Every structure is written in C-alpha cells, then in structure tokens.
Amino acid sequence: MSFSITTWNINSVRLRMPIVEQFLVRYKPDILCLQETKCPNGEFPMKPLKALGYEHVIIHGQKGYHGVAIASKIPLTEDHRQDYCGIGDARHISAIVQVGSRRIRLHNFYVPAGGDEPDRSINPKFGHKLDFIEEMKALRADGVPGTSSILVGDLNIAPLENDVWSHKQLLKIVSHTPVETEGMLDIMKKGNWLDLMRLNVPATEKIYTWWSYRAKDWEAADRGRRLDHIWSSQDLGPSLDRIEILREARGWNRPSDHVPVTAHFRF
DNA sequence: ATGGTCGGATGCCGA
Numbered sequence: 130m131s132f133s134i135t136t137w138n139i140n141s142v143r144l145r146m147p148i149v150e151q152f153l154v155r156y157k158p159d160i161l162c163l164q165e166t167k168c169p170n171g172e173f174p175m176k177p178l179k180a181l182g183y184e185h186v187i188i189h190g191q192k193g194y195h196g197v198a199i200a201s202k203i204p205l206t207e208d209h210r211q212d213y214c215g216i217g218d219a220r221h222i223s224a225i226v227q228v229g230s231r232r233i234r235l236h237n238f239y240v241p242a243g244g245d246e247p248d249r250s251i252n253p254k255f256g257h258k259l260d261f262i263e264e265m266k267a268l269r270a271d272g273v274p275g276t277s278s279i280l281v282g283d284l285n286i287a288p289l290e291n292d293v294w295s296h297k298q299l300l301k302i303v304s305h306t307p308v309e310t311e312g313m314l315d316i317m318k319k320g321n322w323l324d325l326m327r328l329n330v331p332a333t334e335k336i337y338t339w340w341s342y343r344a345k346d347w348e349a350a351d352r353g354r355r356l357d358h359i360w361s362s363q364d365l366g367p368s369l370d371r372i373e374i375l376r377e378a379r380g381w382n383r384p385s386d387h388v389p390v391t392a393h394f395r396f
Numbered sequence: 397a398t399g400g401t402c403g404g405a406t407g408c409c410g411a
Binding site: 140141144165167192193194242244245254285341342343344345386 | 399400401402403404405410411
C-alpha cells in the first residue's frame with residue numbers, strides 16, 4: 130500500500146485556505162501537517178478540510194503566532210501536545226497513525242525562528258531556539274518497540290552546506306550558524322532519526338523549501354534554504370518511494386514563503 | 397548596498 134504525508138508552513142491558515150484546498154485537491158496526501166497556522170482553536174477552518182475527506186483534524190493553536198495542525202484521511206489517535214521550553218507556545222502536536230500493519234508515532238514541529246542576532250546574550254529569541262533544540266535531543270525515533278516514527282515540520286534550520294544558497298555567506302545568519310546546524314545533527318544522532326529528504330539526494334545537490342518574501346524576484350535570485358524537514362525512524366527508510374518538493378507553490382497566488390514537502394512511502 | 401516583504405495581537409513586532 131502507498132502512504133503520503135506533507136509538511137507545509139502555511140503562514141496563516143485562514144488567509145491561505147484557497148491554496149491549501151488547491152493543494153489537497155491536486156496532490157491528495159493522506160496526511161497534511163501545517164505550521165504557523167496563526168489561528169485560535171475556535172476559528173480553525175475545519176469544515177473545508179473535512180469536506181475534502183480530511184475527517185481527522187487535530188489542532189494546537191493560539192492567537193496571532195505559531196500554531197500547528199494535522200489533517201488526515203485516516204484516524205489519528207493518542208494525540209498530545211508538548212510545551213517545549215514551558216512558555217505555552219503552540220509549537221508541537223503528535224498522534225499515532227496505523228498504516229497497514231505499521232503503527233507510526235507522528236510529530237509535527239514549529240521550531241522558533243530565533244530572531245536576527247545569533248548571540249543568546251543579546252538576543253533572547255536565539256537563546257529560546259537553542260533551548261528548544263536542546264530539549265528535542267530527548268526525542269527518540271525508536272523509543273517504543275513496535276512503533277515507528279515520523280517527524281516533520283518547519284525546523285527553521287538548514288543543516289548542510291547545500292541546504293542554503295551560499296554556505297559561506299550564511300554562516301553567521303540565524304538558521305545556518307554552526308551552533309544550530311550541529312545542534313540539529315545532534316538531535317538526529319541522539320534520537321536515531323533518518324533525514325528522508327537527503328536519503329536519495331547527494332549532499333552536493335542544493336535543496337530548498339523556503340524563499341524569502343523580501344527578494345524582488347524569488348525565482349530568479351533563487352536564494353533559498355531547506356528549513357522544512359521530514360525525518361523517520363531507521364526502519365521506514367527502505368519504504369520511502371520519493372520526496373516531492375512543490376517549488377511551484379511558491380509562485381501560487383498569495384503564497385506562503387515555504388512550499389509543501391511530501392514523503393511518499395510504499396509499504 | 398546592510399535594504400527588502402509579508403502576517404497579524406497592525407501604525408508595531410515577529411518572520
């Protein structure tokens with residue numbers, strides 16, 4: 130059987146519902162994970178998602194900032210939300226999905242962006258990001274026997290040299306500083322996570338999922354970064370069919386600055 | 397050359 134899961138930082142789910150619906154009608158993933166919904170729970174657009182067959186929707190929102198959600202065609206059970214850094218931000222939501230004979234724990238994250246200055250002594254937002262990364266190191270992909278794991282989200286870090294348009298020019302730019310990229314690689318190592326977007330793509334090849342709104346012509350400049358990720362436990366690696374990065378979505382009407390990334394599995 | 401553009405708790409802050 131086939132199974133597909135998409136991650137997309139939507140930058141306001143209410144404003145972006147027309148392109149969310151367009152994406153779901155055209156690409157029909159089994160599960161859609163959203164970040165930066167910027168939507169209180171009572172105002173989340175449940176009806177249009179359910180009308181498209183995404184009957185199982187779990188949300189963790191707040192007013193104005195952050196917010197994560199999972200919309201699924203298949204049942205979501207044992208959902209929970211972890212308050213990373215204990216400051217009440219809506220940045221994580223998790224559930225179990227049963228796909229054929231496989232039981233999978235799914236995590237959807239929105240990691241703090243971290244502000245502009247990569248120095249925690251003058252920029253508390255960067256300190257918060259580093260603390261968040263530290264807390265993620267306790268999350269294991271293989272912690273529960275008989276349960277596989279998938280972790281998706283806007284992790285706001287581009288870990289490898291070719292996850293940014295210029296490694297050299299971005300070394301002091303938040304999202305690609307060594308303390309962040311090493312921290313992310315340590316999360317993966319400690320938790321035994323597999324970077325599915327890099328599984329079949331050589332490290333020499335550029336991969337981007339985000340292009341700044343500030344560029345005059347995002348496509349011509351092509352100064353992107355890989356901030357959005359799909360990880361899994363090691364056992365799911367052989368079942369990955371392909372990764373699809375929908376670059377064209379950056380050019381849709383009133384786009385998010387992030388594009389959808391989908392993992393297709395064959396179990 | 398150190399800007400630029402988005403979004404929402406909008407005339408600012410966070411990204």
